[in-house]
Amino acid sequence: MSQVQALPQVATSRKTLTLFDASLIWPATIDAFMKLGPRTQARSPVMFVVYVGSILTTLMYFRALGDASERASSGFILAVSVWLWFTVLFANFAEALAEGRSKAQAASLRGLKQTVMAKKLATPKHGTAWLPVPGADLRKGHTVLVEAGDVIPIDGEVIEGVASVDESAITGESAPVIRESGGDFSAVTGGTRVLSDWLVVRVSANPGETFLDRMISMVEGAKRQKTPNEIALTILLVALTIVFLIVTVTLLPFSLFSVAAAGAGSPVSITVLIALLVCLIPTTIGALLSSIGVAGMSRMMGANVIATSGRAVEAAGDVDVLLLDKTGTITLGNRQAAGFFPAAGVTEQELADVAQLASMADETPEGRSIVVLAKQKFNIREREVGSLQAVFIPFSANTRMSGVDIGARQVRKGAADSVRKHVEALGMPYPAELGRLVDDVSRRGSTPLVVVDAGRVMGVVELKDIVKGGIKERFAELRRMGIKTVMITGDNKLTAAAIAAEAGVDDFLAEATPEDKLKLIRDYQSQGRLVAMTGDGTNDAPALAQADVAVAMNSGTQAAKEAGNMVDLDSNPTKLLEIVEIGKQMLMTRGSLTTFSIANDIAKYFAIIPAAFVGTYPQLKALDIMRLSSPDSAIMSAVIFNALIIIVLIPLALKGVQYRAIGAAALLRRNILIYGVGGIILPFVGIKLIDMVLSALKLV
């Protein structure tokens, strides 16, 4: 029956690249030259000034060559010109290197995109006729059949069947996952492979608009726009550039005037003014700004998180409230039945029997564990829904109950308040001692499930869940960073309070419905806070759409993925913590390098002005503490230092500054100390060293 050829095995892991991977250096070098066009250069106003300076000095060099009276200075002009070109190229190289890394990541994703023949169904039903159709011809709403061994041709929702799917090509996670219709595990991604059984899938995206397509274009930076913070910083840099431009331009008439007045000395040359300008404007941050942004996206990708925009990454750095689910995020999430606590007049075995009945079709970890415990304790055999003619009532976050209906007999288990309402609605009494049983279980941090059989309350099942190791320390770290953690749970207040205390979260919301989540996010946002959350269900989609940083689990529904602005390929709810750290680190890197760059420029001002203008104003000799070998050497050394510092700082821009979880104020102090003071001292040392080398080699 299969007319679709077996497809080649897709890559199972993504390659990691070292910072200066040999395979990246050469293409980045070529790219640095390709980026020399005026349109590309105009994207960074600061670097554009250097670019124009390079062109002007080149032209001046050729003019000097042709002019006998100026020929003596042509060597100096050429040297300045060459180093200005290097400055531009180094900036281009930094950007190309950062982009090269994400391109390599995109290429490995593109390897997953393959032309697959799909089995298109005429009627959306298993067992009906199908036609082989190229994957590219599929459209939203079409239905396809995928069977064991097939690569899923395109993104879709499972509408029939259950199958295990190998998603390792996308997630890097080798364990197969189950995909089935209905519920939160119904989304399938094109490029993944069905291992067993079959699925009928309704196509949810047109070719070119799939998850993989979106990931590739995000990673490639095709959609990379300047983020609001980047724009604000660019405006600051432009303002500084204009100030220094005015300063340098006015130096020329000053210099001409004072030389004329004194009748001695020589006016400052245009070449020196251009060199001075380049040294003064914030070229370091201007050159590295876009690399820092690209590297942030790459680091997210390295953490197996795809951000839909640079803006999302940046928002992650600004987040001040984290909303975290209790079950599965703060706790391990496999709540296991640990004990039966019967109501008065009910035996433990009777309770276990009804609890098992209420769980026989409940495939949640909670339901399974109840069946197992009833069997272990009382050897109660598992029953079949079919054999009892029972109708399964699945768990939902809104009803907070699950069970079966056997004729008119309603068997239920669920959250205490929900069951109480259910019992009262049936006109039956809710036993007084039950509150105590429920509270005892809750105070231990366990989840109590009340079991009821046709209105008769049988007792409580204790579901134990374990707080994840190390999570308390991470929350403490977040607190030091000034981030508030809020635990959200559908569980009751006592259980929530016990787990909140054990995990060390700042606040919690119990008995929460999906609507409560949305409301909580809006409340925080109206206080001017940026909120981050994770989610996987269709239930979570509205809250995800509202949150500033919204991480959807890759295993989650299409709706959740579309509502979020990040997707975690590993579907690890704790990833949010890492995401915030990466965002913070990116902002810190940008802040540190800006501080460094501006401090650097101020220092250069004092290092070179006396040396450069001593010809015009001999009095400046007194200020010349650097004792550089000559005015020309002072200018050359400063220009060379200015170019080399870009190369030296590329690793820092790409890797990010060392990350520390300390408060914002402490962080600012630390950064100003390291990058501000360092930025002031370094030019003096660096320029002096270069000057010594240049004069030792008799180059100036």
Ligand SMILES: Nc1ncnc2c1ncn2[C@@H]1O[C@H](COP(=O)(O)OP(=O)(O)OP(=O)(O)O)[C@@H](O)[C@H]1O
């Ligand atoms: N399979 C189930 N059958 C019946 N009741 C359940 C089941 N699973 C959970 N419950 C009850 O419903 C409540 C709400 O569950 P829900 O999944 O919405 O939240 P939660 O798992 O407690 O917290 P979180 O929001 O962190 O997932 C639980 O506290 C429990 O009392």
Ligand SMILES: [K+]
């Ligand atoms: K500079």
Ligand SMILES: [Mg+2]
């Ligand atoms: Mg839950």
